[in-house]
Amino acid sequence: MSTTARQGIAGPLATVDVDRSDAAYRAWLKEAVRKVQADANRSADTHLLRFPLPEAWGIDLYLKDESTHPTGSLKHRLARSLFLYALCNGWIRPGRPVIEASSGSTAVSEAYFAKLIGVPFVAVMPRTTSPEKCRLIEFHGGECHFVDDPMKMYDESASLAAETGGHYMDQFTYAERATDWRGNNNIAESMYQQLKLERYPEPAWIVATAGTGGTSATIARYVHYMQHDTRICVPDPENSCFFDGWTQNDPLAHSDCGSRIEGIGRPRMEPSFVPGAIDRMMKVPDAASVAACRALEQAIGRKAGGSTGTGLWSALKIVSEMVAEGRTGSVVTLLCDPGDRYLDKYYSDAWVSAQGLDLTPYARTIDTLLATGTWQEPGA
Known part of the structure; x- marks a missing residue:
């Protein structure tokens, strides 16, 4: 930690310069962002079919x-955007789980990206979610955590994140702000x-x-x-x-x-x-x-x-x-x-x-x- 003196009207005022950068974390973050962006770069656009x-x-x-998409649904786009948003905000950390409240497809895609960057993933979902979606989440290395009341998914996800020191992705809050709606090859x-x-x-x-x-x-x-x-x-x-x-x-x-x-x-x-x-x-x-x-x-x-x-x-x-x-x-x-x-x-x-x-x-x-x-x- 270093200190510098700053002259003010009332006389010298000490300021504190806190440097929280960590070389190992920054290297991990850079590589994680590269991997997520590379997934988009190597993916072709989806087809427009005529009915x-x-x-x-x-x-x-x-x-x-x-x-x-590689994980088979529209939610692949969303999951990629959410991971980039959370990584660049400093919310996802090495070794700590990403937790999501999801009825299935978003969780499948997020499990894929969590595995891609090497962090654990837990999906909090209704017990009625289709078995095939659960299988796909587990195939990508994720864990399924069930709730009987769909309204409890949000609180349960936040609690798990607090208990584990992980990050609650919260797609229902961040979906509209994580996606670049002006362009950048978004779906529109x-x-x-x-x-x-x-x-x-x-x-x-x-x-x-x-x-x-x-x-x-x-x-x-x-x-x-x-x-x-x-x-x-x-x-x-x-x-x-x-x-x-x-x-x-x-x-x-x-x-x-x-x-x-x-x-x-x-x-x-x-x-x-x-x-x-x-x-x-x-x-x-x-x-x-x-x-x-x-x-x-x-x-x-x-x-x-x-x-x-x-x-x-x-x-x-x-x-x-x-x-x-x-x-x-x-x-x-x-x-x-x-x-x-x-x-x-x-x-x-x-x-x-x-x-x-x-x-x-x-x-x-x-x-x-x-x-x-x-x-x-x-x-x-």
């Missing part, structure tokens, strides 16, 4: 296929680059579901920043409070139980959900989400998770409105993660039946739309 619609409609529907910039040679390069709508809310915030901010005319729609599943909080302008809105659609929907208004940035929300029944998942497989031969079904249902409804109004253009939604993580849920007739879900009227709505161009409300 087949009748040519006569003059409407193109795309799915941004985030399942092709990537979409627009890939649409450049399409017949409608500026989409009329982008549909993005919300778990943390970080993705919808990134896309909406980018759209406003670049002065595009694209509108942003956020679909919300059952047992989630985002729709009520948005429509009623209520930051204290909450739900008493967790979402059946893993990865999206929350029981409280999360700090990373930015209501003022988006243009529209839809409340989507869980049966509609599952029916849309299955319709996607029939249309393009790809299984996807329930959050993809939620987004696809809303995108198809928007398409039907465009057809009815005689408007042409493009709509983009997300393929968030692969369906093989949910074979025992959304693709299991036994699970669907046990949940009391009737997919038939929602499947009929989709079939009717694709055959006739009209939207028939389920049960009508």
